[in-house]
Amino acid sequence: MRILEVIELRKVYTTRFGGNNVTALDGVDFAVEEGEYVAIMGESGSGKTTLLNLLAGLDKPTSGRIFLGDTQLSTIRDRQLAAWRREHLGFVFQDFNLLDTFDLRDNIFLPLVLSGKSYNEMNARLAPIAKQLGIADLLDKYPYEVSGGQKQRAAVARALITRPQLILADEPTGALDSRSSDELLELFGQVNREGQTILMVTHSAKAASHAGRVLFIKDGRVFHQLYRGDAPESVFYGRISEALTLIAQGGMHHA
Amino acid sequence: MRKAVYARLALTSVRKNKQFYLPYLLASSLCVMMFYVVLAISADPEFGFQGEVTGAIMTEAGYIAAVFSAFFLFYTSGFVNRSRQKEFGVYNILGMERRHIGRMLVYETLYTSAASFVLGIGGGIVLGELLFLLLLRLTDLPVDTQYLTPSAYAARETVVVYGLIFLLILARNLWRLFRTSGTGLLQGGRMGEKKPRTKWFKLAAGLVSLGIGYGIALMAESTVAIFMWFLVAVVFVIIGTYLLFEAGSIALLKALRKNKNYYYHPRHFTGVSGMIWRMKQNAAGLASICILSTAVLVTISTTVCLYAGWEDTLNGSMPRHFAVDIYDYDGLGTETAQPVTGDGGAAADAFIARMEQESGVAFEGLTRTAESRSHGRTIYVYRFDTPSLDNDQQLELAGQLKAQLDGTGWNLRFHSKAESRQDFLMLYGSLLFAGIFFGLIFLMATAVIIYYKQVSEGYEDKERFAILQKVGMSRQEVRRTINSQVLTVFFLPLVAAAVHLFMALRPLYIVLSESFNIQNFGLFALVTGVTLLLFAAVYVVVYLLTAKVYYKIVA
Numbered sequence: 153m154r155i156l157e158v159i160e161l162r163k164v165y166t167t168r169f170g171g172n173n174v175t176a177l178d179g180v181d182f183a184v185e186e187g188e189y190v191a192i193m194g195e196s197g198s199g200k201t202t203l204l205n206l207l208a209g210l211d212k213p214t215s216g217r218i219f220l221g222d223t224q225l226s227t228i229r230d231r232q233l234a235a236w237r238r239e240h241l242g243f244v245f246q247d248f249n250l251l252d253t254f255d256l257r258d259n260i261f262l263p264l265v266l267s268g269k270s271y272n273e274m275n276a277r278l279a280p281i282a283k284q285l286g287i288a289d290l291l292d293k294y295p296y297e298v299s300g301g302q303k304q305r306a307a308v309a310r311a312l313i314t315r316p317q318l319i320l321a322d323e324p325t326g327a328l329d330s331r332s333s334d335e336l337l338e339l340f341g342q343v344n345r346e347g348q349t350i351l352m353v354t355h356s357a358k359a360a361s362h363a364g365r366v367l368f369i370k371d372g373r374v375f376h377q378l379y380r381g382d383a384p385e386s387v388f389y390g391r392i393s394e395a396l397t398l399i400a401q402g403g404m405h406h407a
Numbered sequence: 408m409r410k411a412v413y414a415r416l417a418l419t420s421v422r423k424n425k426q427f428y429l430p431y432l433l434a435s436s437l438c439v440m441m442f443y444v445v446l447a448i449s450a451d452p453e454f455g456f457q458g459e460v461t462g463a464i465m466t467e468a469g470y471i472a473a474v475f476s477a478f479f480l481f482y483t484s485g486f487v488n489r490s491r492q493k494e495f496g497v498y499n500i501l502g503m504e505r506r507h508i509g510r511m512l513v514y515e516t517l518y519t520s521a522a523s524f525v526l527g528i529g530g531g532i533v534l535g536e537l538l539f540l541l542l543l544r545l546t547d548l549p550v551d552t553q554y555l556t557p558s559a560y561a562a563r564e565t566v567v568v569y570g571l572i573f574l575l576i577l578a579r580n581l582w583r584l585f586r587t588s589g590t591g592l593l594q595g596g597r598m599g600e601k602k603p604r605t606k607w608f609k610l611a612a613g614l615v616s617l618g619i620g621y622g623i624a625l626m627a628e629s630t631v632a633i634f635m636w637f638l639v640a641v642v643f644v645i646i647g648t649y650l651l652f653e654a655g656s657i658a659l660l661k662a663l664r665k666n667k668n669y670y671y672h673p674r675h676f677t678g679v680s681g682m683i684w685r686m687k688q689n690a691a692g693l694a695s696i697c698i699l700s701t702a703v704l705v706t707i708s709t710t711v712c713l714y715a716g717w718e719d720t721l722n723g724s725m726p727r728h729f730a731v732d733i734y735d736y737d738g739l740g741t742e743t744a745q746p747v748t749g750d751g752g753a754a755a756d757a758f759i760a761r762m763e764q765e766s767g768v769a770f771e772g773l774t775r776t777a778e779s780r781s782h783g784r785t786i787y788v789y790r791f792d793t794p795s796l797d798n799d800q801q802l803e804l805a806g807q808l809k810a811q812l813d814g815t816g817w818n819l820r821f822h823s824k825a826e827s828r829q830d831f832l833m834l835y836g837s838l839l840f841a842g843i844f845f846g847l848i849f850l851m852a853t854a855v856i857i858y859y860k861q862v863s864e865g866y867e868d869k870e871r872f873a874i875l876q877k878v879g880m881s882r883q884e885v886r887r888t889i890n891s892q893v894l895t896v897f898f899l900p901l902v903a904a905a906v907h908l909f910m911a912l913r914p915l916y917i918v919l920s921e922s923f924n925i926q927n928f929g930l931f932a933l934v935t936g937v938t939l940l941l942f943a944a945v946y947v948v949v950y951l952l953t954a955k956v957y958y959k960i961v962a
Contacts, residue, residue: 231881238879249874253680263879265676271667310878 154219155318155349156184156207161216163202163372176202178372179216184318184351189344191360192353193396194369200353203369204322207351208241209233221317238263242311242319246326248303250295256306257291263314274313281309285339301332308339312348319343321352325359337362357396361389368399375399413507417514420494427487427863432522434483434859438476439527439569441852444535445469445845446561470568471702476852477572478695481579483859488580490866495584509581516580520573524566531565532557539844603687605661606654613650620644621910630921633914640914644907648697653690656899657683673884677875678892685864689896692860697900699853701907703846704942708908708935709915710835710842715934716925717835721828723924727772727790728801729808730822731759735785752777755787758817765811768793768804801825850942854949861893861953865960872961885962893954901946905939 163177176199184190194200205211207218209225218225220240228236243249250259257278264274282288285305295303304324311319321340325333333356341362344350352363360366362385368376378395380388421428449466495508539555620643627633660683664670670679682689713720733755756775763770770791778786796804805823812821872885880888912935919925 231883234876234879234881234884243877245877249877251680251871251874253684253871258676258680261671262676262875265671266673266878266880266884268673271671274671 153186154183155186155188155221156351157217157219158182158207159217159219161203161206161218162214163199163206163211164214175372177206177213180369180372180374182367182374182377184349186349187344187347189340189350189362189364190352191363191366192351192369193355193357193360193366193392195355198369199372200355200369201322204320204353208243208320209237235267238266239314240317242314242316244304244307244311244319244321244324246323248295248300248307248327250303250307250310252295255292255294256287256298259295259306260291260310260313262310267314277313277315278309281312284342285309299332300328301335304328304332304336305339308336308343312343317349319348319350321350321354323354323356324352325354325356333359357389357392360392361385366392366395368395370399413510414514417511417518420511421515421518424487424491424494427490427866428519430859430862431484431487432519432526434855435480435519435523435569435573436526436530437852437855438473438480439523439565440531440535441476441848442469442473442568443528443531443561443565444555444848445472446564447531447535447555447558448841448844450558450560451556472699472849472852473568473572475695475699477575479692479860480572481576482692483863484576485579487863488583490863492583492587505585509584512577512580512584516573516577520570523569523573527569528562528565531561535848538847543840603657603683605658607658609650609654610658613647613654615647616643617647617651620647624910624914627914627917630918633918637914644910645698648903648907649691649694652694652697652899652903653686656686656690656693660686674887674891677880677888678895681868681871681892682895685896693896693900696853696857697903697907699849700900700904700942701911703849703853704904704908704935704938705911705915706842707846707942708931708938709919710839711934711938712919712925712931713923714835714839715930716919716923716927717831719925719927720835720923721824721831725822725824725827728792728794728824729770729790729805731762731789731812732820732822733758733787733789734818734820735787752785752787755789758815759789762808762811766804766808768796798825798828802829850945854945857897858949858953858956861896861957862960865957868957869961876962882962886958889958889961890954893950893957897946897950897953901943908935908939 158180161177161180162175165174165176167173178199180199180203192200192203202211206213207225209228212226223236250256251262254262260278260282261274264277278291279288282291285308287302287305287309290298290302290306295306298306304327308324311321324340325336328336337359340350340352344364350363352359354360361380364380366378366380367374368378376395376399378388378391383391446466446469449469498508498511499505536555620640623636623640623643627636660679663675663679664683669675735755752775759770759773759775763773771794773789773791776788776790778788780786793801793804801823802825805821805826808823809821812819872880872889875888876882876885912932916928916931919931920928925931
């Protein structure tokens with residue numbers, strides 16, 4: 153089943169006085185199947201962030217369509233958008249976005265509380281997730297009392313607890329040291345193997361090598377894509393690096 | 408670097424940070440204005456307060472208000488400063504030493520203080536005058552002056568007192584600058600916030616203190632006792648208020664957090680947790696607002712009541728149209744008159760009879776009471792009415808009788824109700840006018856300070872709400888959360904002030920009834936209730952404005 157389908161997505165930013173138009177996305181097409189783990193790679197300015205914002209419904213495309221499941225994003229009314237996002241998408245950010253005024257437990261509960269779930273249900277959902285992510289002992293701590301890796305795991309728990317159709321991760325290892333990064337990527341792989349669909353934006357080849365498929369974006373278009381198949385991470389990592397080099401040299405054409 | 412560089416840098420930085428500095432300037436100018444106007448009125452030679460107890464009380468009230476507003480300014484300017492730590496951090500990295508940044512801060516303080524003084528005192532002279540005239544016209548109160556005289560004394564005093572306050576704020580900012588490390592500056596002072604804990608000792612002390620204060624207020628039986636204990640009770644209540652706002656609010660919020668069904672509710676969740684943190688720094692400010700509001704409410708309702716009941720007060724102290732006290736201290740009469748010996752009462756009677764004859768008006772219902780003093784001394788008090796004369800004629804008669812009595816050289820005192828009426832009307836009119844005027848100015852200052860507090864906190868909360876929206880909070884939910892949060896912060900002090908006011912009703916009424924002969928408790932309660940309602944109405948308007956601005960900042 154298709155979880156996400158993006159058709160001919162374009163986004164043009166117009167400066168206020170109509171001077172220069174900046175084309176951030178120039179006709180992006182791709183689809184994500186249920187249970188897939190997709191990484192989107194591209195350099196700064198390639199349109200990754202714009203794409204993510206459009207997928208999250210934080211911004212509106214100039215043209216083109218986005219389907220999540222059977223729902224076309226543009227048909228959701230503004231009033232419902234926040235609730236819809238909360239219930240269908242899970243977000244993991246580079247800078248964690250945990251609230252200092254909540255302990256980790258309450259940070260994780262946040263989307264469920266906003267959806268009006270009961271305390272018992274929230275607790276029942278949290279227990280297995282906290283165990284899986286290894287933060288069961290840290291739930292009473294505040295974000296500033298734990299390490300970056302622990303913070304990011306709490307953020308992943310917050311994304312998972314709503315049982316979203318799709319997890320959108322924006323450079324999730326960007327602020328982590330290499331050991332925490334490895335742990336987090338390992339975790340993503342594990343969560344994915346249990347059936348969770350993940351779409352991750354990154355410019356780290358290492359992070360991307362954990363995914364099942366990598367899309368390369370350049371100048372606002374999907375430029376190339378690689379399937380991992382049965383290859384081990386290290387081999388896939390090599391292929392990603394090669395592709396990146398080729399793209400950087402401008403020697404590769406559409407996949 | 409040359410000095411001019413810092414001066415210029417400071418100017419740019421004030422201009423660049425106008426989002427923080429404009430509200431700050433507004434708040435500080437208003438505080439300055441408030442102080443200036445209070446001093447100017449109490450020192451106004453035309454207003455009839457100078458040298459009187461009322462004038463002294465007002466000057467004192469002005470200083471107390473200055474102390475409270477200093478609290479606010481100190482607290483709120485902390486926000487401006489904290490939000491700028493990052494900027495200082497960048498300067499620091501770019502190679503500016505701390506003492507250079509400090510010098511820049513000194514210049515900034517210089518500019519903002521100067522602006523506050525110009526705006527505040529200028530505003531006090533112009534706006535104060537306008538407000539004064541407007542109120543005079545609106546109320547048509549019998550005040551014995553037509554305008555407010557600009558006062559050099561008040562201006563000088565204002566500059567000295569607020570100069571000191573601004574200096575203190577600068578010292579705090581400098582201390583913070585030199586204490587924080589380079590990276591700490593870059594992180595914008597977000598570090599080192601400790602988890603708020605319930606302070607049980609403070610909570611208990613606050614409860615006890617408030618209990619003592621209320622107890623005194625409820626147990627006082629006579630005016631004398633109230634005058635003796637009033638200040639003590641006020642001090643206890645103020646201490647109790649501060650302690651309870653600090654420890655009580657955190658204890659309450661934590662109890663709410665423990666109640667899972669309440670806490671894990673979309674509308675309470677973010678508000679409760681956010682306020683637990685905010686209260687730690689917020690309590691003093693809120694308690695100050697509460698005390699100030701109580702003062703405004705008590706002042707206005709008492710002065711209104713005094714004015715409304717002045718006729719009762721007059722009747723209490725002057726039950727008849729005229730009164731003459733003749734002192735028989737070792738014989739009647741004085742140096743010019745021949746001392747009268749023998750039966751003083753008979754001689755005094757004769758004296759009054761002669762006076763009646765000379766005046767040509769019948770003294771009706773003439774009574775004589777004799778008050779005995781020690782050493783066989785006596786005071787004969789004669790009271791009589793002249794119902795055939797109207798008020799103006801009584802005034803005329805009073806003048807005539809006084810002239811007559813002056814010539815006799817007798818040791819006596821003459822009172823006329825008509826003259827007292829004039830004096831009472833003027834005194835209570837002026838009191839009411841001053842009460843309302845100060846009430847308005849204090850209210851305005853309080854409103855602006857709350858407004859500024861919310862705005863500056865809005866900038867702090869911005870990040871928090873950005874995260875909430877990313878995690879899936881809709882705009883309506885953000886708005887709702889903000890409303891309930893701002894609502895609590897706003898109305899907690901008002902509710903507490905109302906409770907204080909309620910507790911003060913009884914002792915205030917005892918004083919009003921015993922010393923001012925105002926026996927109408929219904930009137931007093933009504934006046935107090937209406938004052939409270941009006942005050943709350945103004946509060947609501949400020950609240951609506953504030954919530955709107957706050958929402959604009961964070962969303």
